[in-house]
Amino acid sequence: MAEPLRIALAGLGTVGTGVIRLIDTNREMIAARAGRPIEVVAITARDRGKDRGIDLSSYVWVDDMHAMAKRADVDVVLELVGGSDGPALTLAREALEAGKGFVTANKAMVAHHGLELAELAAIRNAPFAFEAAVAGGIPVVKSLREGTAANALTRIYGILNGTSNYILSEMERTGADFDEMLQAAQDQGFAEADPAFDIGGIDAAHKLAILAAIGFGTRIDFDAVRTEGITKVSASDIAQADALGYVVRLVGIASLFGEGDDRRLLQRVRPCLVPFRHPLAAVTGPTNAVVAEGDFSGRLLFQGAGAGDKPTASAVVADLIDIARGQSGAPFSVPSGALVQCVPADPGDRVGRDYLRFTVADRTGVLAELTAAMRDANVSIESLIQHGRDKDGGEVQVAMVTHDGPENCVSKALELLEGSPNLTAPPLVMPILKD
Ligand SMILES: NC(=O)C1=CN([C@@H]2O[C@H](COP(=O)(O)OP(=O)(O)OC[C@H]3O[C@@H](n4cnc5c(N)ncnc54)[C@H](O)[C@@H]3O)[C@@H](O)[C@H]2O)C=CC1
Ligand SMILES: N[C@@H](CC=O)C(=O)O
Ligand code: NA
Numbered sequence: 001m002a003e004p005l006r007i008a009l010a011g012l013g014t015v016g017t018g019v020i021r022l023i024d025t026n027r028e029m030i031a032a033r034a035g036r037p038i039e040v041v042a043i044t045a046r047d048r049g050k051d052r053g054i055d056l057s058s059y060v061w062v063d064d065m066h067a068m069a070k071r072a073d074v075d076v077v078l079e080l081v082g083g084s085d086g087p088a089l090t091l092a093r094e095a096l097e098a099g100k101g102f103v104t105a106n107k108a109m110v111a112h113h114g115l116e117l118a119e120l121a122a123i124r125n126a127p128f129a130f131e132a133a134v135a136g137g138i139p140v141v142k143s144l145r146e147g148t149a150a151n152a153l154t155r156i157y158g159i160l161n162g163t164s165n166y167i168l169s170e171m172e173r174t175g176a177d178f179d180e181m182l183q184a185a186q187d188q189g190f191a192e193a194d195p196a197f198d199i200g201g202i203d204a205a206h207k208l209a210i211l212a213a214i215g216f217g218t219r220i221d222f223d224a225v226r227t228e229g230i231t232k233v234s235a236s237d238i239a240q241a242d243a244l245g246y247v248v249r250l251v252g253i254a255s256l257f258g259e260g261d262d263r264r265l266l267q268r269v270r271p272c273l274v275p276f277r278h279p280l281a282a283v284t285g286p287t288n289a290v291v292a293e294g295d296f297s298g299r300l301l302f303q304g305a306g307a308g309d310k311p312t313a314s315a316v317v318a319d320l321i322d323i324a325r326g327q328s329g330a331p332f333s334v335p336s337g338a339l340v341q342c343v344p345a346d347p348g349d350r351v352g353r354d355y356l357r358f359t360v361a362d363r364t365g366v367l368a369e370l371t372a373a374m375r376d377a378n379v380s381i382e383s384l385i386q387h388g389r390d391k392d393g394g395e396v397q398v399a400m401v402t403h404d405g406p407e408n409c410v411s412k413a414l415e416l417l418e419g420s421p422n423l424t425a426p427p428l429v430m431p432i433l434k435d
Pocket of ligand 1: 010016045046065189190312
C-alpha cells in the first residue's frame, strides 16, 4: 500500500476524540477507500492529563502545537481547537505557509478568515478543507461545491445550529424551560465553548456566510449577515405558533436578487415560523437541514446530524480521505480570486408574512393603538389573537399574523409604537417561512 497520509491533530475535545475513535474503528476501510492509510502521528490539546475516555498512550503528544504544524513527518494539520482568531488562526497560517494540508471544523475561523486561508492554500498548492464546519455530518459543503456546480442557485436556507434547534424542539415537545434545554445541549457536546454563539444565532451566521460563498460564488461577507437569536422566543410563542399551524425554528436564509452587476445578497439568521407541512418543520433535536434551490436541480434538501462527536468526525475524516486521494479542489468552488463581491440587499424589501407578538398592559384602548399603528404603516392583519389576562391581571399577550407585505411596513409600525406606555416588553417579530 502507498505511503500513509500523516496527520497532526490539535484539539482533543468532542470532535477531536471523535476523530481518533473513527479512524481507529474504520481504519482498514478508510485505508482501502483513501488508497493509503490515514495515520495520526502527533496530537496536542490544552491538558495532557485529562481523562477523555479514550486511550491516547500510543500517540505522540506534542506540547507546542505550533511546532507540531511544522514537523517534517506531518502532511496535514487538523485543527479542532476552535475560536475565530488566536491559536487556531495562527496554526492555520503556519500549516499552510509550511505547505501542509489544513483541515478544520472551525466555522468561526472560516467565516472570518476563509478567503485569506484559501488564497494562502492556493499559493502554497496545499489542500484546505472544512466540511465539518457547516452542518456537521451533512456533506453539504461538498454537495454545493461539486453536486450543484452546474446550477445557478438563488436561495440557500436551513437549520444550521443543532443547539438552538434542540432547545426549540424540546421546548415544543416537552414544554421544558429554555435554560434547562441549553444545559442539556451543552452536556451532550453540541454547544460551542461559548453557547452565546449558538443561542445568539452567530454560529448559524458563520455557517450561512460560508454556504452563500460556496453556493453563489460570492466573497464571504459574514459582517453582512443580519443575525437574531432565539433568546426572545418564549414557551408561549411556541404554543401560539403551534395553535396557528407552525413550529418555531432558527433559520438561516441567503437569497440572491437581481442580475449581473445589480446582484444583491440578503443573508439572515432569525427565528421563523415554519408551516407544519414544510420539510424544515420535521427537523428536530440537533439535526440540521439545508435547502438549496437551483435553476436546473430544483429544490434539494440535505438533512442529518449537525453536531456531536460522531457525525462531525465523519465529515472531518471525509476531508482527510479526499486529500489522501489527491482530490481536493478549490475550497469555495472557484479560486478565491474569482469570487465576486456582492452588495448586501436591503432586508426591508422582503415581501412576506410575519408573526408579531406584543406584551401589553391589560387596559382599554391598547388593541386600538396596536391596530392603528398597523393601519398607519400599511400593514394588513390576517389574524389577531389576544390571550386572557395573566394571573396578576397586569399584562396580556397579543399575537398578530400579517398578510403578505413589505417588511419595511412592519418596521414602520414598530417605530410608531416605540415608547408607548402600553407596551410592557419589546415586541417580537418572526417571519413566516414560505413553502
Ligand atoms: N461539538 C460539535 O458538535 C461541533 C464542533 N465544531 C467545531 O469544532 C471545533 C472543536 O469543537 P469541540 O470539539 O466541540 O470543542 P471542545 O471544547 O470540546 O474541544 C476543544 C479542544 O481544543 C483544545 N484547546 C483549546 N484551546 C487550545 C489551545 N490554545 N492550545 C491547545 N489546545 C487547545 C482543548 O483542550 C480541547 O481539547 C470548534 O471549532 C467547533 O466550532 C464543528 C461542528 C460540530
Ligand atoms: N454548536 C454547533 C456545533 C456544530 O456546528 C451546533 O450546535 O450546531
Ligand atoms: Na458538513
